[in-house]
Amino acid sequence: MKSYRKTLSLVIIFALALSLVAGCGGGSQETGGTTEETQGEQVVLKFLHKWPQPENMPYFEDVVKDFEATHPNIKIDMEAVADEPIKDKLRVLMGTDSQPDIFFSWSGEFAKKFVRSNNALDITEALNADTDWKNSIMQAGLEPFTMDGKVYGIPFRINGKFFVYNKEIFAKHNLQEPETWADFIKICETLKADNITPIALGNQFPWAACHYLTGLNQKLVPQDVRMKDYNPKTGEFTDPGYVQALEYLKSLNDNGYFNEGVNSTSHDMAHEMFYAGQAAMFYVELEEFQQVEDNFSGKWDFFVLPKIPEGKGNQNFLTGAPDGFMISAKTKHPEEAIEFLKFLTSKENSEKLVKDLGWPSPIIGAVNETNAFPLLVEGMKAIEQAEGMALWLDTDVHVKVAEVYLAGLQELLNGSKTPEKIMEEVRQVAKQVQSEVE
Numbered sequence: 001m002k003s004y005r006k007t008l009s010l011v012i013i014f015a016l017a018l019s020l021v022a023g024c025g026g027g028s029q030e031t032g033g034t035t036e037e038t039q040g041e042q043v044v045l046k047f048l049h050k051w052p053q054p055e056n057m058p059y060f061e062d063v064v065k066d067f068e069a070t071h072p073n074i075k076i077d078m079e080a081v082a083d084e085p086i087k088d089k090l091r092v093l094m095g096t097d098s099q100p101d102i103f104f105s106w107s108g109e110f111a112k113k114f115v116r117s118n119n120a121l122d123i124t125e126a127l128n129a130d131t132d133w134k135n136s137i138m139q140a141g142l143e144p145f146t147m148d149g150k151v152y153g154i155p156f157r158i159n160g161k162f163f164v165y166n167k168e169i170f171a172k173h174n175l176q177e178p179e180t181w182a183d184f185i186k187i188c189e190t191l192k193a194d195n196i197t198p199i200a201l202g203n204q205f206p207w208a209a210c211h212y213l214t215g216l217n218q219k220l221v222p223q224d225v226r227m228k229d230y231n232p233k234t235g236e237f238t239d240p241g242y243v244q245a246l247e248y249l250k251s252l253n254d255n256g257y258f259n260e261g262v263n264s265t266s267h268d269m270a271h272e273m274f275y276a277g278q279a280a281m282f283y284v285e286l287e288e289f290q291q292v293e294d295n296f297s298g299k300w301d302f303f304v305l306p307k308i309p310e311g312k313g314n315q316n317f318l319t320g321a322p323d324g325f326m327i328s329a330k331t332k333h334p335e336e337a338i339e340f341l342k343f344l345t346s347k348e349n350s351e352k353l354v355k356d357l358g359w360p361s362p363i364i365g366a367v368n369e370t371n372a373f374p375l376l377v378e379g380m381k382a383i384e385q386a387e388g389m390a391l392w393l394d395t396d397v398h399v400k401v402a403e404v405y406l407a408g409l410q411e412l413l414n415g416s417k418t419p420e421k422i423m424e425e426v427r428q429v430a431k432q433v434q435s436e437v438e
Helices: 002-024 057-070 084-094 109-116 124-131 130-136 139-145 165-174 181-193 206-221 223-230 241-253 267-275 286-296 334-344 347-357 373-384 401-412 419-436
Strands: 027-033 034-037 044-051 074-080 102-106 154-166 197-200 279-285 300-303 317-327 388-390
Touching: 002 165, 027 279, 027 317, 034 317, 044 057, 044 084, 044 267, 044 334, 057 074, 057 347, 074 300, 074 334, 084 102, 102 334, 109 334, 124 130, 130 181, 130 286, 139 154, 139 317, 154 165, 154 286, 197 267, 197 286, 197 373, 206 223, 206 241, 206 317, 206 401, 241 401, 241 419, 267 279, 279 286, 286 300, 317 373, 401 419
Parallel strands: 044 074, 044 102, 197 279, 317 388
Antiparallel strands: 027 034, 102 317, 154 279, 154 300, 154 317
């Protein structure tokens, strides 16, 4: 009996030793919330986007889950930071070696600064090697992520800016969609005379007014002049159209066409004013059409920013831009990062984006009658038919120029600064930027 017990004890001790060895050499460990293979077999990609809202996150969680299921060697470490904070986060991260492998970016100058600072990976070769992927993306989506003939970003959404209007109010006053700025002003005067606020504006964050100015600059300043000025190396901003654009915006506020207290009103509050019938029009992005439809179904329609015949810019451009994702030039896993972007922007996932979130996609054919309501399809067609896009001013000029513009717009609308003074300050900082940019 003693011999049996001794043998059993040795077996148990041996088994325990084996289990300890197996435990020490286990397949994974937790590091900062991300599961990583200790033997380096699993690739971890840090993915940063700007849609943390509970109504948006399920889409991204589904896409990540599906990607990981078909790519078991790749783990996506996803982080979402809201619209304003992500600008500061990216600014800090790009000065470190802790950059996300894949990160959100607006297009235009916002993206180009990452290129100039050698923080964005050139993905031209990857696109050219997969023509099916490249040809599935609208050129209007790729062009704003292109610099010196090289592509540095993949568009995820493409957006345009439109006035939505209350059909019942328009019908009651026999109003038609305006073709020109003069027509637009007549509509505002008619509504104001009947004690109806013509336009809801929430400028608590001044990007809202900046979207107006984006289109006004484009329509009032010659295209070649504007492109020269938006380039941080050559910007001067001396064309009189810039002051005129600010005057047009100021007149909308001075004449009482906006609601009172625009600088203390949020964009969400402006949405509610429109749904409540407290304002007849509201300037929104195409990606907001789904929200308007959910809250105001059957009661609205839309039109583009009216033409200004005397303006020296192209009157057939549309205010808007794509936004999307770039890959860090410091990533250790460029091929895997490109593979994830291909998956994220596949037609299947792009159609899901339209269906689940109502966001317009730059993937050809992703927005269609099977997954989008008619007004969203019409808005997408308007983007496709535009002769060009006027990219958001605050992301299409150097950040220092944008900061002067954004602060100046709030001062313009509260009456503390004139258009001439704002442009004087813009010219000063543009000159300073010229000396700083390589």
